[in-house]
Amino acid sequence: MATLLELREEPHWSYSALNTYLNMCSLKFAFQYVYKAESERTAASLPFGRAFHIAATHHAQSVMQGKRMTLPELHDVFAQWFKLECAACTNLTFKNGESINSLTEQARFMLDALLARWIDWNNIVSVAHAFKVQVPGLGKPLVGEYDMVIKDGETTSIVDWKTSAARWSEGKAGRDFQATAFSFAYLLEEDHGMIPLFRFDVVTKTKNPSLENHYTQRTKDDLYRFQLLALAVERAVKQEVFLPAETSFCCGDCQFASACKEWHRSSAAKHICMAA
Numbered sequence: 001m002a003t004l005l006e007l008r009e010e011p012h013w014s015y016s017a018l019n020t021y022l023n024m025c026s027l028k029f030a031f032q033y034v035y036k037a038e039s040e041r042t043a044a045s046l047p048f049g050r051a052f053h054i055a056a057t058h059h060a061q062s063v064m065q066g067k068r069m070t071l072p073e074l075h076d077v078f079a080q081w082f083k084l085e086c087a088a089c090t091n092l093t094f095k096n097g098e099s100i101n102s103l104t105e106q107a108r109f110m111l112d113a114l115l116a117r118w119i120d121w122n123n124i125v126s127v128a129h130a131f132k133v134q135v136p137g138l139g140k141p142l143v144g145e146y147d148m149v150i151k152d153g154e155t156t157s158i159v160d161w162k163t164s165a166a167r168w169s170e171g172k173a174g175r176d177f178q179a180t181a182f183s184f185a186y187l188l189e190e191d192h193g194m195i196p197l198f199r200f201d202v203v204t205k206t207k208n209p210s211l212e213n214h215y216t217q218r219t220k221d222d223l224y225r226f227q228l229l230a231l232a233v234e235r236a237v238k239q240e241v242f243l244p245a246e247t248s249f250c251c252g253d254c255q256f257a258s259a260c261k262e263w264h265r266s267s268a269a270k271h272i273c274m275a276a
């Protein structure tokens with residue numbers, strides 16, 4: 001099976017691209033995926049989340065081999081990857097008082113919570129499982145990676161690890177676009193023919209981190225709605241409909257904020273107005 005990196009070498013759709021267009025800002029989508037503009041800054045939460053994922057992946061792979069990682073082992077994996085991920089970022093920015101060292105220390109408590117609340121000992125089917133599926137009607141395949149797939153009796157679940165500044169509200173998992181995209185992908189993959197359960201394992205980035213399991217499941221109707229949304233995004237992108245979402249929640253952290261300020265003076269903006 002190809003890795004996610006290999007699958008990304010070919011033209012494709014990803015959950016995050018669709019989510020950026022639909023739920024964040026279509027202009028941010030354009031800067032990132034179409035114009036491939038240089039990022040002005042990268043919030044430290046991004047490499048932090050990646051390194052946490054890698055550590056959780058290492059632990060899940062160890063469990064599959066019948067071994068449990070200790071907290072120091074897991075923290076070493078995190079620390080190494082966090083440094084590498086930070087070094088690869090453009091203009092890394094930290095929130096007040098944060099640094100690579102303070103975040104590395106914070107991760108120790110979060111990994112401790114992950115180990116203390118780990119519940120998947122004998123049911124892991126796969127870890128870091130890359131997928132590529134054809135959503136009917138889309139011009140490019142949808143690619144992604146399930147963090148972990150587990151099976152309890154007849155029930156298959158996709159598990160996704162998240163780090164979050166605060167506890168998730170009730171109902172957040174039920175509305176989450178990633179769960180819909182990945183459930184659809186799983187249904188479309190060969191031999192499956194069923195919609196899996198989806199579980200987010202959310203570790204809070206707080207003083208006393210907690211790990212909560214948030215379960216959700218999609219219906220066929222949810223997947224049909226996803227399909228139509230994805231087709232609509234593809235069509236809008238072909239027609240270059242990219243507009244600033246002036247009050248988007250992600251403006252504050254946007255890595256293209258300066259370019260966005262100039263947008264109305266650009267040929268891209270004029271193109272939309274001329275076409276209207």
Ligand code: SF4
Nearest residue numbers: 025244245251254260
């Ligand atoms: S600053 Fe806000 S409106 Fe502008 S591209 Fe970024 S997210 Fe979109």
